[in-house]
Amino acid sequence: MAPTCFFALCWLPLMLAAAARGAEAERGDCPAQKCGNLTTSFPFWITQSQTNRPCGPLDFQVYCNDSTGIETLRSSTDSGFEIKNISYGNRTLVAFDVQKLDDLRSSTDCHVPKWNTSAKLALPFRISSANQNLILYNCTKKEPVVERQKQLGLVETRCRNNTFARLGGRYDGQSDYDYSLEGCITAVLPVLLTPGGKANASSYEELISRGFLITWDLPLPVLSSAAAAADAQGGGEGCKAGRCGDVSILEPFGLVTEQVDGSASRLPATTALHTSVTLSEQPAIQVPDH
16 A cells, blocks of 8 residues: 555544544534623634634634723734624624724824725625725825815825825725725725714724624534544545645545636545645735734
8 A cells, every 4th residue: 555545544534533523612612701891602702822722613713802801803814803793693793903093093103004904804704785985095106186185085194195095985895996096005994884974084093993894604514523433434425536746635635626628626525624725836825914
């Protein structure tokens, strides 16, 4: 038997059993906890340090600052989103982008962020169309003429240096290009206005601190220990071994192959725990911190 096959056969049951234990932890080992005025329960879970054993879906990991009673959604970036409210029935939460507000309030390095808020959200989360667009500009070449500023409703930010804020229309995630200005770097932030209320771009700091509305999808169901153990004994269809260059792809990974017409096909996966692997020479995309 080839060494690679021996390795896969020895370690596959152990990996599946460990994954099953993690799956059980995700389902039942996360008790509801209080942090300040918020109660955190499934699918969200609170961790106090990086050494704690995960007891829930990683995308829903929350950090609680005991001294301030503030919860931060940590799955997207280290700076995270401060959570103001969670509705489990509606699967929504209100949060704001901490780092962006810090950037705009800094007394030593005040600057307009370069990245849209949407670039920081983990996959299960979506920005609700109930939000409105707040657009920030850093005009590196020249500032728009005064008449143009008035026409667009631009207001200067406290950072000065040709930086501006502007309120746009409803957030739909598709119309960012409508707000671009020649010679300016643009960042789009969702903000949630009060029902029937009016807002002005000059209140951009307050608008950001109020937060924006996020919806989420429930995590996918996971296998029970019995199902994982049965699969480890060969009870499933299984993924065939494959190669990509000099790399052998074995279970629990599956190889995604590209057809001549550009479409993708996937070898069958034994369980929901299997992960597809795509190998390429493209550099990894980095998620921005702010």
